[in-house]
Amino acid sequence: MNTVKDFITGEVQTGTGVVPVVSTTWSRRDRLETLKVRWSVGRMKYRILPGLYAVGTPDRSSRVFVTANFKLTFDHLRRALAGLDAWILVLDTKGINVWCAAGKGTFSTKEVVRRIRIHHLDKVVDHRKIILPQLSATGVAAHEVKRMTGFTVIYGPVKASDIKDFLESGLKATDDMRRVTFPLVERLKLIPVDIFYGKYYMLLVPVAFLLLSGFKPGGYSTDLVLNPGWKSIVNLYAGYLTGCVLAPALLPWLPFRRFSWKGLTTGWFVAILLAFAGMLGTSATEMISWFLMIGALSSFMAMNFTGSSTFTSLSGVKKEMKTALPVQITMASLGLAGWILTRFIVL
Amino acid sequence: MNRFVYLPGVVTLELDTEKCNGCRMCTIVCPHAVFEIADRKAVIRNRDLCMECGACAKNCPEGAITVKSGVGCAAGIINGILQNTEPSCDCSTGGSCC
Numbered sequence: 001m002n003t004v005k006d007f008i009t010g011e012v013q014t015g016t017g018v019v020p021v022v023s024t025t026w027s028r029r030d031r032l033e034t035l036k037v038r039w040s041v042g043r044m045k046y047r048i049l050p051g052l053y054a055v056g057t058p059d060r061s062s063r064v065f066v067t068a069n070f071k072l073t074f075d076h077l078r079r080a081l082a083g084l085d086a087w088i089l090v091l092d093t094k095g096i097n098v099w100c101a102a103g104k105g106t107f108s109t110k111e112v113v114r115r116i117r118i119h120h121l122d123k124v125v126d127h128r129k130i131i132l133p134q135l136s137a138t139g140v141a142a143h144e145v146k147r148m149t150g151f152t153v154i155y156g157p158v159k160a161s162d163i164k165d166f167l168e169s170g171l172k173a174t175d176d177m178r179r180v181t182f183p184l185v186e187r188l189k190l191i192p193v194d195i196f197y198g199k200y201y202m203l204l205v206p207v208a209f210l211l212l213s214g215f216k217p218g219g220y221s222t223d224l225v226l227n228p229g230w231k232s233i234v235n236l237y238a239g240y241l242t243g244c245v246l247a248p249a250l251l252p253w254l255p256f257r258r259f260s261w262k263g264l265t266t267g268w269f270v271a272i273l274l275a276f277a278g279m280l281g282t283s284a285t286e287m288i289s290w291f292l293m294i295g296a297l298s299s300f301m302a303m304n305f306t307g308s309s310t311f312t313s314l315s316g317v318k319k320e321m322k323t324a325l326p327v328q329i330t331m332a333s334l335g336l337a338g339w340i341l342t343r344f345i346v347l
Numbered sequence: 348m349n350r351f352v353y354l355p356g357v358v359t360l361e362l363d364t365e366k367c368n369g370c371r372m373c374t375i376v377c378p379h380a381v382f383e384i385a386d387r388k389a390v391i392r393n394r395d396l397c398m399e400c401g402a403c404a405k406n407c408p409e410g411a412i413t414v415k416s417g418v419g420c421a422a423g424i425i426n427g428i429l430q431n432t433e434p435s436c437d438c439s440t441g442g443s444c445c
């Protein structure tokens with residue numbers, strides 16, 4: 001396991017042993033790593049060793065915060081605890097963030113109970129309360145943790161940055177702290193991951209289009225490969241990126257509830273711009289083909305963003321896909337067929 | 348109007364008011380304020396906001412809530428179809444979900 005531990009600044013002695021103290025500020029390296037994770041570079045390296053950690057100089061009456069061993073999650077928590085004396089119990093969630101780990105079953109009742117026992121939490125603190133992030137509730141049953149360990153689970157706010165207010169108000173989260181919202185910044189943060197969804201295809205498909213661009217009625221011309229071949233690359237990327245950048249960014253302002261429709265809207269909007277810029281070719285068949293392909297691509301990528309969104313239900317996405325996926329495939333196939341046809345026949 | 352509402356009328360959330368003891372746990376864990384307490388019983392205030400995360404059902408000590416939970420994620424559903432399993436996503440990217 002690749003672990004990072006240069007955020008450890010010292011240690012404290014407890015009734016059961018030595019516990020590392022962690023810094024509550026981010027180093028340059030922490031910031032850099034955060035960026036890298038967002039852009040999915042070297043993805044699995046950012047886990048920290050599960051166990052008990054300390055911030056400040058906690059004692060037997062200090063609060064206990066439970067979290068996942070995904071480094072970004074841990075980083076946000078320790079930064080939010082600046083100036084406090086507290087314990088952090090890091091679970092082994094296989095390096096996955098709270099929400100996903102809870103959904104996947106690694107941030108679970110079982111793991112919480114196991115960690116409380118391994119690290120003898122009952123001997124470290126006198127009280128019997130642990131604070132969990134609210135989003136872990138999908139994987140943890142508070143009443144069962146209580147029954148098995150005697151510790152009462154208190155669900156803290158969704159965002160670590162609200163923790164201080166939460167503590168000051170006597171462990172009460174306001175309604176706002178309990179809501180998962182999905183503002184522009186949050187949506188933008190998730191976009192990089194989606195951009196890499198198509199990785200290899202988004203390299204191979206354009207190459208195929210370039211090669212096909214060389215065909216002309218009655219022959220093959222290598223001149224055509226680059227010009228107008230480059231235009232097909234621009235069109236493909238335009239469709240792809242409108243779906244995974246523009247549609248998520250504009251999400252709440254786009255008409256329609258279905259993500260596939262939202263994506264089709266942005267896709268066709270961009271296609272109209274491209275048509276005016278002379279990027280979609282000259283014949284009607286070629287233009288229509290591009291509208292079909294760009295629309296399908298953008299629609300599909302926007303639909304993919306349901307995975308990142310914080311309000312789409314499984315039942316809803318299933319319902320949407322049932323109609324959207326066949327339409328997208330049909331559109332893309334027709335568009336592709338039409339475009340290839342215009343390579344060989346004057347229409 | 349809440350602009351973050353997905354498709355209406357599809358959610359699998361059910362509440363058995365008979366079993367409810369009014370402990371409020373569901374109102375605490377729900378990230379979308381689906382429940383509220385009225386007359387010491389939970390009521391579903393806005394079902395269409397539910398994202399089927401399952402937190403309420405998991406934390407209801409009386410087992411009064413049922414929901415078929417899962418991640419509403421197109422890529423996950425496609426994974427599921429291809430591998431002939433339940434929808435599952437590759438959450439290992441960490442930064443986001445699925």
Ligand code: SF4
Binds near residue numbers: 367372374388
């Ligand atoms: S968690 Fe269950 S018992 Fe408690 S208020 Fe909600 S429905 Fe009722």
Ligand code: SF4
Binds near residue numbers: 378396400
């Ligand atoms: S499944 Fe999740 S979103 Fe739906 S009501 Fe329960 S806690 Fe709220």
